[in-house]
Amino acid sequence: MRRPTIHDIARRAGVAKSTVSFALNGQPGVSESTRRRILGVADELGWRPSSVARSLSSAQAGAVGLVLACETADPALMRLVAGFESVFGPREVGLLLQFAPRTELAVYHSWWHQRRVDGVLVVDVRVSDPRIALLGELGLPAVTLGRSALPSVSLDAETAMRTAVGHLARLGHRRIARIGRSPELVHTAEHTAAFLDAARAMAMESAVCVTAEPDAAEAVRRLLAARPRPTALVCDTDVMALGALGVAAQLGIRVPGELSVLAGEDSPLCLLPHPALTAVRVDLHSYGAAAAETLRCLLAGDRPQDRTFGPPCLVERGSTGPPVS
Amino acid sequence: MRRPTIHDIARRAGVAKSTVSFALNGQPGVSESTRRRILGVADELGWRPSSVARSLSSAQAGAVGLVLACETADPALMRLVAGFESVFGPREVGLLLQFAPRTELAVYHSWWHQRRVDGVLVVDVRVSDPRIALLGELGLPAVTLGRSALPSVSLDAETAMRTAVGHLARLGHRRIARIGRSPELVHTAEHTAAFLDAARAMAMESAVCVTAEPDAAEAVRRLLAARPRPTALVCDTDVMALGALGVAAQLGIRVPGELSVLAGEDSPLCLLPHPALTAVRVDLHSYGAAAAETLRCLLAGDRPQDRTFGPPCLVERGSTGPPVS
Structure with a gap:
């Protein structure tokens, strides 16, 4: 049996779909009598509002x-x-x-x-x-x-990025970069803002953010081709950080001497490479x-x-x- | 309402559970009259055989x-x-x-x-x-x-292991090892047997299989401590192969010169390290x-x-x- 929709209720009650939606969700903008009529029709059709509290x-x-x-x-x-x-x-x-x-x-x-x-x-x-x-x-x-x-x-993007950038600052890094996931993600936007804030607060000489999409290795290569080169790289994910280690090895850049790499999440994967990956641990x-x-x-x-x-x-x-x- | 089980049917029909199972699944070993009686009881109890055709x-x-x-x-x-x-x-x-x-x-x-x-x-x-x-x-x-x-x-464990071991044999390896998942898994048992068969067929000097459980890195370290050391390592998974590269780097063993590492499955992870991982590709x-x-x-x-x-x-x-x- 097909489940009745808001559309069915609207048609039967002769009102707009939005009116049904308002009535069923208890929002203002619909008179009490219309609301009762709509609830009656909904009942009649066997419509059951899932948004209502139910254990x-x-x-x-x-x-x-x-x-x-x-x-x-x-x-x-x-x-x-x-x-x-x-x-x-x-x-x-x-x-x-x-x-x-x-x-x-x-x-x-x-x-x-x-x-x-x-x-x-x-x-x-x-x-x-x-x-x-x-x-x-x-x-x-x-x-x-x-x-x-x-x-x-x-x-907590602020604490995560303050932790990562603070660690790099204490080690003496002045030029840092970050590689993140798609800029469309709220996660990326928040972490990018927090990274730049933390870099400013710690008076970094330069702080660059790039996206890993579509090709993370290529993005890392471009970052490492810059002169002067960043001396530390914060990677959003464990997989990106593994990839950054691979690119550095391929280019003959020593880790951590010539490039520090930090993973923005911790996982068993971080333990696999040598050197193992320093990470900001979020318990996913x-x-x-x-x-x-x-x-x-x-x-x-x-x-x-x-x-x-x-x-x-x-x-x-x-x-x-x-x-x- | 409790759903009737094979046990209920067996009790009602006065036969063993295995007899019910045979009858319902159309397997031999039960007479046609017993089978009809059992199906009748099953019907009566409202038992619905899910294994029976239904789209x-x-x-x-x-x-x-x-x-x-x-x-x-x-x-x-x-x-x-x-x-x-x-x-x-x-x-x-x-x-x-x-x-x-x-x-x-x-x-x-x-x-x-x-x-x-x-x-x-x-x-x-x-x-x-x-x-x-x-x-x-x-x-x-x-x-x-x-x-x-x-x-x-x-x-196809046979082809997978023949492919892996054949590749290593052609490169000139004579002492090989394999690290697998839990020996309890059918996958592991089949791949171990196939690995040893392939090694015999290609007249390897030595072929050792170990388990990655509980500690894959430790297992690799033990393998690499053997004298003479295996010159090639087949790893069941991409993650194990990444770990093997890490252990080799830590021990100062050059890959592939001193140790070849081969992953028994291919994935984006295989592309991350340098050198990237040779893999037997199974399209999972x-x-x-x-x-x-x-x-x-x-x-x-x-x-x-x-x-x-x-x-x-x-x-x-x-x-x-x-x-x-």
Whole structure:
């Protein structure tokens, strides 16, 4: 049986879709009598507002969803997912996973109509993110990892970048660079701003930010071709930092003497190379768990506070040291 | 309402559970009259054999499940999952993911009773794997990645190891070693046997297999402490190969001159170090898709043939070369 939509209610009640949306979500802008009529029609059609408080145990779907925009092999994602699971798994709430590189919005629509999930977790929030508007419109409970108009859990970019840049400053570096993910991501925008702030505060001679897309190795090569060359490189991810070590080795640039490399996230991968990677440690498992916990509260009818997760700390290993000039 | 099990049918029909299982699965070893009686009881109890033909579109759950035994950050897994998704995503069949380090069997039980999934994909099949027996008993349609008593898709270990060892033999290596995952895994057992066969066929002086568990770096260090030292190392995974390069760098052993390193799977990680990693390429995305396709056939009522996926091919990069002695 097809699940009734706001569109069906609007047609039956003879009002605009937006009026139905306002009425069902208890927002102002619709008279009390219209609102009652709309709720009556919704009832009649068997429409059930998922945004209304309901505990997970009584939820119909018993699952939360995660749509991935890219077919990424990003190991960090698995740590987040394991964190989600640590909250939902023991409660027998399933995690529905879908890769949808070009059809994210369609997946949310379809999940909502089919009542496949009670809520969703949204990763890789973009600066102008159509998913946020859609989820708000659908009334599908959602928590974003990264600040948005929806309930969110975000990382402490200021402390992370102050920690990284401070470590490099204390070692004596004056020319630093940072390589980040797509500039469209809120994560990147926040970390870029925080990196530049920290560099200013520590009176760095130069501080450059570049994007790893589409080719991280090429971006590192360009950075290292600059004269004077930066003596330290902050990489957003563990994988980028591994790549930077590879490029340095290829160019015959010694690490850490001629180039310090710092990973913006810690993981088992950071331990593999020699020298091992100094990292700013963010516990992604706990971060994922915090996001899941926020969604759990939301589904239980609470109004969770936006939360900043952290603070991150520094794990010093062999890939950073004083610059040799 | 509790969902009737094979156990209930056996009790009501007064026969052994295995007899019920044979009867419901159309296997020999049970007379036609007993079989009819059992099917009658099953009907009476409302038991619905999920292994019986039903198309995905009419499936009740519209989802398939994947239980992960470990909270792994293994990037290879994400490529498999993306492959599953490439088959199920466009058909709006959800992928339910659960991390259950110690409670895998309980998850299958719970999914089955709650009819949460129409079938499951099983990764990391073990030599003596209690999941296989349970899934057979539950009648929950399942496809294993790796040979088992259930329908399966497996990798071509013989060709993979012949390719790897052949490459090293042609370069002039006579003493080789291999580092693998847990010996409990069918994957490991098959690749170990195939590695030793290939080494014998190519008249290697020595061929040693060790496990990366619990500490891959330590295992590599022990291998490299042997005298005479192996001149080439085949690593089961990309991550192990990265680790081997790190250990070699730490010990001052030059790659590839003093040690060739070969990864048993290819991935973007193999491109990061310098020298980049020579790899046996198995397309894990397509392997995942093949497994998903097999499950799709099973759910559609076909009896899919067990399938060997491959063959893998060699991607030669900088980490392998002639031994310098």
